[in-house]
Amino acid sequence: MKKFLISLLDLIYKKRCYFCKKSYENSFMCSNCYNSLNKNSLQAKMIYNNVNIFCAGKYEKTMQKLIRGIKYHKQKELAFYQAKFMSEYYKNLKLTNNYQVIPVPLFSKRQKHRGYNHMELVAEEFCKMTGLKLNTKLIKRIKDTKPQYKLNKKERIENLKDAFIVNKSELFPNLDVLIIDDIFTTGSTFESMITELNKNGIHNITCFAAATAN
Ligand SMILES: [Zn+2]
Numbered sequence: 001m002k003k004f005l006i007s008l009l010d011l012i013y014k015k016r017c018y019f020c021k022k023s024y025e026n027s028f029m030c031s032n033c034y035n036s037l038n039k040n041s042l043q044a045k046m047i048y049n050n051v052n053i054f055c056a057g058k059y060e061k062t063m064q065k066l067i068r069g070i071k072y073h074k075q076k077e078l079a080f081y082q083a084k085f086m087s088e089y090y091k092n093l094k095l096t097n098n099y100q101v102i103p104v105p106l107f108s109k110r111q112k113h114r115g116y117n118h119m120e121l122v123a124e125e126f127c128k129m130t131g132l133k134l135n136t137k138l139i140k141r142i143k144d145t146k147p148q149y150k151l152n153k154k155e156r157i158e159n160l161k162d163a164f165i166v167n168k169s170e171l172f173p174n175l176d177v178l179i180i181d182d183i184f185t186t187g188s189t190f191e192s193m194i195t196e197l198n199k200n201g202i203h204n205i206t207c208f209a210a211a212t213a214n
Contacts (some may be wrong), residue, residue: 018069018078019062028077029066036062039089045212046187051194051205055184055212056089063211067182071118079118083125086180086210090130095206099178100135100171101127104189105164107144122210123180132178137170139193148185156188164193166200176204184209 014023019033037057044052057063066082069075103119111117120136127134143163148156179193190207197205 018075019065028075029081033062034081034084037066037085039085040212042089042093045184045209048187048191048207049194049198050203051190051207053184053187053190053207053209054089054093055209056086057211059183059211059213067210070121071182074115076116076121079121080125082122082182082210083129086122086208087126087129090126090208096176097130097132098174098176099206100133100138100175101130102135102138102177102179102193104179104181104193105136105139105141107141109144119181122182126180133172133175135170135172138167138177139196140165140167148188153186153188156186157191160188160192164196166196166202168200168202171202176206177202179205179207181207181209182211184212185214 015026015028016023017025017030017033018028020030022030025031038060039057040055042054045055046053059067066078070078070082101123103117103123106114106117106119123134123136126132141163142165143160145159145163148159151159177197179190181189184190190209194205194207197203
């Protein structure tokens with residue numbers, strides 16, 4: 001009976017892989033599923049106003065489930081794995097390592113509704129892994145923008161116009177800026193943030209997304 005109870009408890013409390021549902025590794029993402037994420041080459045995906053935009057991987061099956069799990073299904077534990085994937089790619093880039101990390105902010109109402117900013121969770125883990133400093137106060141989102149996926153490039157730019165505001169007093173001096181996001185599509189979000197930072201005289205910027213949709 002005791003044995004039965006223990007195995008029952010094991011079954012209930014053992015962590016299952018969110019992707020393949022197996023529990024043998026007792027983790028939210030088993031090494032098999034993690035290793036199925038493919039990394040991109042170390043080249044910048046795009047350069048905008050002299051800012052390099054890097055994307056760690058592709059937005060394919062497992063990556064989609066990983067990002068959507070954190071973003072929409074409250075699987076906060078998965079932030080660790082997205083951060084791990086990003087930090088491995090980041091370390092291979094061998095950049096200056098002299099950054100403050102800025103997760104793309106959400107509009108306050110949206111963040112309240114969701115309960116958290118998923119990219120902030122990823123950024124926290126990412127900073128632990130890389131030793132970089134987190135800065136969640138430098139840039140605020142002041143416009144409740146429409147979801148971008150239905151819009152074309154021109155509409156995206158219009159949608160994101162004046163969406164962000166920079167509070168320069170929150171800038172950590174002597175550190176460059178590393179903006180991180182989950183999905184890179186046309187780059188409009190990064191562009192809008194870069195423009196706003198440039199307006200405030202901040203020019204040493206790098207952008208980094210977990211995955212590229214194209
Ligand atoms: Zn798995």
